Amino acid sequence: MNVDRLAEFNRGSQNASAQNVEMRPLMAPPSDPQSTQGFLDQISQLQDAIKGINENVGRLRALQQNYLQAADESQQNRLRAQLNEFNDDTQNMIRAVKDRVKSIEPTQRHPDLGIRKNQFANVSKTFMDTIERYRGLEIEFQKQESQQMERQIKIANPNATADEIDRAVHEAQSGSRPVFAQQLLQQDKYQAQETLENVNQRHQEIQKLAQSINQLTELFQEMQMLLENQSHVLNTIEASSYDVVNEVEKGNAQIGQAVTYARATRRKKWIMFGIIAAIVIIIIIVLVVKLVPQNKSSS
Template sequence: MNVDRLGELNSRTQHNNENNGRYEMRPLLATPSDPTSMQGFLDNVSQIQDMIKTINDNVQRVQTHQAAMLQTADAQELGRHRGQVEQLTNDTQMLMSRVKKQLKDIEPTSRHSDLAVRKNQFASVTKSFMDAIERHRTTALDFQRSEAKQMERQIRIANPSATEHEIEQAIAQAEEGRPAVFAQQLLQSVSQDQRRYDAQNTLEAVQERHNDIHRLAKSVQELTDLFQEMQFLLENQAKVLGEIEVHSYDVVENLEHGEKHISNAIQSAKATRRKKWICFGIFMTILIIVVIVVVVKFVPQNKGSGGSAPSPSPTA
């Protein structure tokens, strides 16, 4: 049965354009196969690789929208890019959760006869996932720093007398998710109407930056935890496989020792049998000698006594 892949792709592209560029995560392959079989394991690895590629693509698109957010001054345009970033971030987090679950499902164990192949494939795809996590984390950290600088500039515009400590406190409040107390105090020293209007706009922008920084800080922490979890999984896998390898070496060494003992036992048995035959030969030699001596000693006496028998006396 032929399938119109080009028509399906064009239909998906048109659907995305109609949604004003909103990214819709496509289903990735079919339901995972049974990971206990080798083919099922390889199918799962292939599916995970596809999801990791989509994660990297999402991160690249997030970087593009974040760069646009830093360059635009239009509130509507800024809001559109922010919405795209949030949607892509949510989709990426869902993908990462799926990858983490599937990696744990296909984790090699000692019961697999094809352990060496699974070990290499599992380590490779896990490291690729960790690279994708770190790239996403680095992107979030870089944008968080840029947002903090933007927030600092906006605070200085609205309140030129703000000190470095106050600005650092405002940024720290944003990272910790606390209310923007300092930002809300920006209007207190503003008197003129125009300055108040400008300050009000700046306050709203600062509040948005405050929320962005908090979301980014939360995302960075989640990505850090996920990276450490995957690192622990990989290290634990290496430890388990290392123990299996050590046990294998022990088994081989024990077999070699056993073969040596068996060889020594065979040699000892052969030597014992040889000594038994030697002893038997010596015994038979001694026996033959004794028989010969007895024969030599007694046979001539018997002959002599037979020859000297008395002759019959003459009759009268």
């Protein structure tokens, strides 16, 4: 079982919560949870936890089949206790993983947003697949439990109609009290108390399975909404990033144009300066030419 793994996983989560940081990976050197490597370490740890959930689901399948085939009451009780233990362990791990996945949602403040976005989407989808696999297992087990209950009712009361049996089974699946099932069985005064107890036990197990299925359905929908919201936020961020890039490109183009204009202006200034200088020089030459003959004539 994964009780130790779950305890270790939860201890890390509690420590991280107390420090207001995300949990560091187990058996790994400390790393900054805000860094890319710290984020990848957490993704790796979540993948290990999801793998542990899948292992539990595989064991649950085998235990369920053994339980349905068990004829001895003591063996059924032992297998039922193991099933309850594995279910509780698996559900606790699922809740812990859900909380951890939600705690590492990528945000715009992360410079490595692209890496985080892809890794977050991958681990979320893997987790959702695991939830759906577990939910499918519980649904199938509920059907098999209902079939067992139908057979027990038929044995206890051969006169029970199909509609009456269906009503008793639906009563169990909807989570209602087993009033109708008990009344149905008590129609036969020779009905054994043991069979009635077995039907009641089946009723409780089916009811518990129905609650588990509803919880898993809600959890799957919550994760789906989280992933959809995350995708929407990231798409908005990407669109904003594209707008920023476009504005920067436009700004760069405008700066380029300004530089070109500035260079042209400077070139024109130098041309004008050259023209003025040439005019000044010509004027000086003309004056010199006019003044020199006059000086010679005076002499």
